[in-house]
Every structure is written in structure tokens, then in C-alpha cells.
Amino acid sequence: MSTSMKKGRCFCCDSLLQYPLDVNCFRCTVCETINDINPLSQIKEENAILSLDTLRMLNEMGNINIFLEYINCYFSRFCNLNEAFKKPGDDDPNAINYEELLNTYEFIGYLCSSVESEVMNGLITLLKRPGRKLTVNSDVRFLLIIFECPFLFHNGTKDEKLRNHEILKRLFGIISCLSNNLHKYMVGVFANLSEEDFKKKIELVNHFISYRLMEFEDMYKIYPNDWSIKAASRIMALLHAANNIRKPSIPISEFYNMAVDLIDITGDYNNWQNVQPCFSFCQYPCLISLGQKINILKMETNQYLTSILRNNISGTTPVNPYFSIQIRRDHLIEDSLDQIQLALKNGVDMKKRLNVKFIGEDGVDAGGLRKEWLFLLVKELFEPKYGMFKFDETTNLCWFSPISFENESQYKLLGIIIGLAIYNGIILDIRLPLACYKRLLNYTCNLEDLREIHPQVAHSFDEILKYEGENMEDVFCMNFMATYSEFGKVVQVPLIEKGQDIYVNKENRKDFVDRYLYWFFIESVQKKFEAFREGFNLLCSGNFLSLCRPEEIQSMILGEEDIDIDRLRGITVYKKCDANTRAVQWFWEIVSKYDEQMKKKLMIFVTGSDRICPTGIEDMKFQITYYEDIIGKEYLPQTHTCFNEILLFNYESKEALADKLEKAIYYSEGFGIK
Numbered sequence: 001m002s003t004s005m006k007k008g009r010c011f012c013c014d015s016l017l018q019y020p021l022d023v024n025c026f027r028c029t030v031c032e033t034i035n036d037i038n039p040l041s042q043i044k045e046e047n048a049i050l051s052l053d054t055l056r057m058l059n060e061m062g063n064i065n066i067f068l069e070y071i072n073c074y075f076s077r078f079c080n081l082n083e084a085f086k087k088p089g090d091d092d093p094n095a096i097n098y099e100e101l102l103n104t105y106e107f108i109g110y111l112c113s114s115v116e117s118e119v120m121n122g123l124i125t126l127l128k129r130p131g132r133k134l135t136v137n138s139d140v141r142f143l144l145i146i147f148e149c150p151f152l153f154h155n156g157t158k159d160e161k162l163r164n165h166e167i168l169k170r171l172f173g174i175i176s177c178l179s180n181n182l183h184k185y186m187v188g189v190f191a192n193l194s195e196e197d198f199k200k201k202i203e204l205v206n207h208f209i210s211y212r213l214m215e216f217e218d219m220y221k222i223y224p225n226d227w228s229i230k231a232a233s234r235i236m237a238l239l240h241a242a243n244n245i246r247k248p249s250i251p252i253s254e255f256y257n258m259a260v261d262l263i264d265i266t267g268d269y270n271n272w273q274n275v276q277p278c279f280s281f282c283q284y285p286c287l288i289s290l291g292q293k294i295n296i297l298k299m300e301t302n303q304y305l306t307s308i309l310r311n312n313i314s315g316t317t318p319v320n321p322y323f324s325i326q327i328r329r330d331h332l333i334e335d336s337l338d339q340i341q342l343a344l345k346n347g348v349d350m351k352k353r354l355n356v357k358f359i360g361e362d363g364v365d366a367g368g369l370r371k372e373w374l375f376l377l378v379k380e381l382f383e384p385k386y387g388m389f390k391f392d393e394t395t396n397l398c399w400f401s402p403i404s405f406e407n408e409s410q411y412k413l414l415g416i417i418i419g420l421a422i423y424n425g426i427i428l429d430i431r432l433p434l435a436c437y438k439r440l441l442n443y444t445c446n447l448e449d450l451r452e453i454h455p456q457v458a459h460s461f462d463e464i465l466k467y468e469g470e471n472m473e474d475v476f477c478m479n480f481m482a483t484y485s486e487f488g489k490v491v492q493v494p495l496i497e498k499g500q501d502i503y504v505n506k507e508n509r510k511d512f513v514d515r516y517l518y519w520f521f522i523e524s525v526q527k528k529f530e531a532f533r534e535g536f537n538l539l540c541s542g543n544f545l546s547l548c549r550p551e552e553i554q555s556m557i558l559g560e561e562d563i564d565i566d567r568l569r570g571i572t573v574y575k576k577c578d579a580n581t582r583a584v585q586w587f588w589e590i591v592s593k594y595d596e597q598m599k600k601k602l603m604i605f606v607t608g609s610d611r612i613c614p615t616g617i618e619d620m621k622f623q624i625t626y627y628e629d630i631i632g633k634e635y636l637p638q639t640h641t642c643f644n645e646i647l648l649f650n651y652e653s654k655e656a657l658a659d660k661l662e663k664a665i666y667y668s669e670g671f672g673i674k
Contacts, residue, residue, distance in 0.1 A: 415535025
């Protein structure tokens, strides 16, 4: 007679399993966790509560066996550990007294190693059989208590590493399988941790992922089918969600995992794109570094260009693999706009290899001319004479002008320019704030975004929001109107109907700030920003963009601003010379004394940009080529910006080189980058 079977998922590894209908529990065949269908009956110790005072008293008694029995009783049983370290008087009845908890762990750490081992063995026992399905906030306190355990960082011996890995594997597995409501609760808990403790959680998860990838055989090949890698990645996603609501948040780079950078990113990305039924790190892009995301973009570009060449070989009608632009320098914006509009009209694909030619000038674009075109075009578009943007003198940042008479085509052009820059890996000094990239990725802008652009306006809103006096309307005299200047005249716009008659008070002040932010970031610039977004999306949209955070898109465009000459010297390669060549030594002695402005001019002269690549100076190329012929001693240094290369000659003295280098840098301005 066959037994009726039922299907269910493991509480820890989420494996789909079959078990008999008439059992109270079943053991997972994948992770060996015992899943209790009905809560396991446990009797909580009534006369003792796990506390620091109790541990101190037991330690003074001097009986190690009683001490270890007490430790095991509390750290191996759900009913005891989950009720420990409560924080009376807190709004959250499930809140943990973290101060007492950490002091307790610290005290245990001072004792003999057998006590720490008893704690860890108890946790393994508990996590192998929690005793119930976790359904409400009060059920997950023990998981948060375990997550705080500092002994998880103790990885001295191989056995300790494996033991701690086993605990973390089960801890992350159980947390990852919780319901959405419990995940939301835990995100709130994580968001309120101190910055130090929050970073420790990220470090612990990253350590687990790195250890598993690097120490377990063939894990770099089989990780898509490893449930514990997937579970840990989900925990990092919860921490990342918590970071989104933290004030202040920590940089996205804190989440990057260097071991993840060693995976086959092409295969991982293809699995993600093809919606395979297996795990991929692209599902959790906070773990993937900016450098790898740029590599993904390059991979997409190369695959696309390869497909064009392949079609040219097999097809009957060859396709031009280039998106070609021909520009007159003295009609830069006009020609650029005309050429791009013509390309759009004719259906020309701007994702092809960009090729730029300045009319009337010799030269083949091997990268330098496209850099120059984008650099000059951006510089021109942000000129105040066009009125496309309003600048803040305090921050030197700009935002879309609500009064510009420029038509939307120029904003679309700028969006295309930024898209082309990202797609072609070109760095531009664009003074747009993070809010611009947040809007491109459909993130909500807030008061902190306004503070970055207009700190004085944001400060005035701070004063409104925190004011405690009774006479608020008389003190601030503000109504629901937004104000800006238009050619010297003050213009007011109602934020709501009859806003001029509604004054800001304590009851409506938050609504006033929210409406102003909506007006500033969306309503006042709607048509212009949508044109800008449309241009940007022609080059950058879809799967790749969904991997990126706004700050990462900003970094791809801006790169790094700090130019460290010593670091630049460390990555330089030499042709027809070496680091000991006299002219090379003089060169470094000269440029090491440059101020920040001259460093930027030098970088523009050599690379076509005054900024460093977004992943750091170590990832860029910089080359010095030397010509020893005595005839060249009168030549100015020359550059090939396509290859980030500077050409030096056999100069008579360091002073002669310094003079000629400075002249070369200044002469190149306004006459095109060579």
C-alpha cells in the first residue's frame, strides 16, 4: 500500500522535497536540515534568562561542566535563545539589547576556548533544527542574535573555518527563505545598525562567498547550482536594500566582492539574459564591481560589432560597421546636431564603432578624435550662453534650466553624447549631479539630492522641517509657491492649486517640501529631461543598465578626479626608453611639481580627458615614447591621445623640456588634440 506524499520546500536551502502526509517532520536530502511541520515542543527555562550577570556568576562558581551545560542549553535551543537579550521599553517588542548581547559575547571570548566551542556547536545544533517554520517578527530574533556573533570571524584552524562556514551557510539559508514580510522587517533592523556593525555584516557575507568560491573544488564552475552561494547573495541583497534607506548610506563599492570578479562573467551574464533556471551573480549586481560591469558593456559592444562583421561576410549587402561623424570646428553644435538627426532619420545605428573626422584636417580616428569631439561638444553645450542649465556657484553643479529657450533637440543631443561616452568608454567632465543619473534609472530624488545641487535651499528646508515654535507662518512667511529667476525677474509657480493662498505651517510643511522636490526634479524640467533620457536610452538601456546604480553610471562618465603623479608613474610603459632615460626622469621631476590645474591640462594633452578611468589609475594605459635623434631636440613634445601616448625628444636640459612641455600643453588648447 503506497503512502500519500506531499511536496514542500526546505526551510534552509529552499529545495523542493516530497515527504509522507502523516509525518511531523522531514530531513532535507540536500542540506540535512530537519524541517518541523508542526512546531517542536520545547519548554523554556522559567527560572533563568541568558544574561551576562548569570554567566559571570556561573564563572565565579568555577565548575566548567555546569557552565558548559548552561551555554549549551541556551545556544542550542530556539525557545531559550530567541527569548534572550530583550530590550524593555522599546517601541519594537522584539528589539534586541545589542549592548548586553555584545558584552556577553565579549565575556565568553575571554574564557577558555572550550566555552567558545560550546557556543558554536550549540548554534550548529539549533540551525540544523530550528524547530518551527518562522512566520512572525518575534520568530527571527535568534537569527539576528547569531548574526552578531564575533566568533564567526575566528578562522584560525581549518576546522574552525569549516565550522564557522557551516554555521553561516545555515544562517544565511534560513534567512534567505523567510517570507517577504520578514525580509522587510530584517531590512529595517539592518538599516538601524551602526555604520561599523553594518559594515561588519557586509564583510561577513562577502567573506563567506569568497571562501566558498575559492576554497571549494570546482566552485567557480558549479556555483550556479550551489544553494549556499545563492542564499548568501540574497542576504547581501537585503543588506543592500537596507543601505538604500540608511542615512547616510555607505558607498556601493563596500558591497563589491573581488572573488566574484574572477568568475566567467560572460557565462554568468548569458545565463542571466537567457533566464536560465539557475543562479547568476548578475541577479545580485551589488556584488559585481564597477570594473566587471564595464567589462560586461565592452563584451556587449564586441558581440554586437562581431555580429555586424559576421553579417558582412555572409550577407549580400555589406553593412558599414562605423557610425561616422564629420564636423566643422567652427560649427560644432550645429554640425553635430545635424549629423545625429540625419542618422536618426536614416535609421543609422549609433551603437556601431564611432568614427569622427574634423573637416579640413588630416588624421584617422583611432580613438583620439572621438574623445576630442565629445570633450569639446560637452564643454560647448554647458556654456552659460546657451542657458540649458542653471549653475550653483557654491557646488559648481548644474541642473536643467526651467527657463531655457533651447528646443528639446539639444537636450536629446546631450543624452546621446553621454550615451556615446559610456558606450565608447570615454570619460567626460560633466557637472551634472547624482540626481540626474537617479532619474535616468527611475530612482526617486529626495532632499539630499537637492542638497548636493543647492545646499542653501536644502538648509532652509531643514529649518522649516525642524522648527518647533508656534508662530511658523509669521517667521517663515512661505506659501506653496516655487520661485526662480528669469532674466533678472522673479517668477513664481504654484505647487498646488491656489498655492499663493496656502501658507506653510507645521501640519503641511512636509507636504510643501515633497511638492517642491517634485516640481524641481520633475515638473519644471519634464520635457527637457525626457528628451535627454530619450537620447541617452538610444545607446544605454536594457539589461546592462539594470545592473548599475546611479553612482556607478556617474563614475563611468566622470571617472576619478584625483590625479596622482606617483601612481601614474607606476603604471607607465616605455617605448624606445626606460624609467632611467634622462628625458624620462626629467619629465617626471617636472610634472610632479604641477598644481592640480596643470595636472588636468597635462592629462587632456596626453589622453584627451582631464580625469582618470572610473576603476582607478591602475587600470588605465599611459605610455612614454622617446626619440634619441639629436635633430628632435627643438621639437615640442607630441601626443597620440588615441593611445594615451606622449612623445619626448633628446632635449638639452630639464629646463628646455619644461619650457617645451608647457608650450605644447597650452598650444594644444583650442587647436584640437593631436
